[in-house]
């Protein structure tokens with residue numbers, strides 16, 4: 736029996752899928768893609784006779800039914816999710832269904848949008864002595880967030896934060912971040928459709944970003960990135976310091992030896 740491949744499509748740019756993901760799309764007989772976010776240009780990799788389903792209008796049971804029938808016919812199935820499937824991909828429930836039906840499956844990772852956003856911003860999230868931690872989270876919406884992970888308490892770390900699924904609640908997000916301990920002038924950036932041709936970036940500070948974003952009509956498919964890393968002097972990385980010895984390079988001592 737063929738395996739179902741759950742594939743990360745990457746953030747949008749069709750060249751940002753993995754080589755393995757692209758090959759699986761080329762070989763697939765059936766592709767079920769998350770139409771609300773996956774770039775349809777990726778479907779150009781599919782064979783002419785490939786059957787393509789947009790999961791935006793399907794229930795979990797519909798998806799499982801298509802997969803079950805395709806696998807029974809010995810067809811190759813790709814379930815295509817945006818970014819990396821492990822981040823807000825709702826794949827656990829699919830995998831549980833596959834397990835129940837003894838359908839074999841494999842996950843192929845993808846470039847998550849929080850990393851495509853860093854690339855768009857030309858920004859390293861982990862700057863020495865500024866932040867060595869990246870928090871991936873979201874504001875509570877229709878899907879609740881466990882109380883002990885609320886934005887306010889996460890904000891207390893002043894780490895670099897990438898907030899998914901929340902740009903339409905930016906006002907609330909900013910209030911929570913400030914209440915939690917970020918300074919009002921902490922830099923923040925909103926990246927809409929990172930890696931797509933229509934990518935848009937709005938930069939500001941916690942105390943002015945809401946007004947700036949309001950003018951740009953950004954309400955979905957955007958990443959909120961907040962943290963001092965976006966605007967700061969930082970200590971140079973030890974990794975490339977001349978005197979720093981590590982597994983692959985012997986450093987010089989203080990006399991330059």
Ligand code: SAH
Pocket residue numbers: 746747772816817818819820821822823824846847848849851852898899900901926927928929930931955956957958959
């Ligand atoms: N699995 C995906 C996330 C799915 S949740 C991933 O790893 O990226 C959907 C949210 O992801 C959107 O609300 C938005 O916050 C973010 N997102 C997805 N694609 C994006 C892109 N190209 N640019 C910026 N944010 C994006």
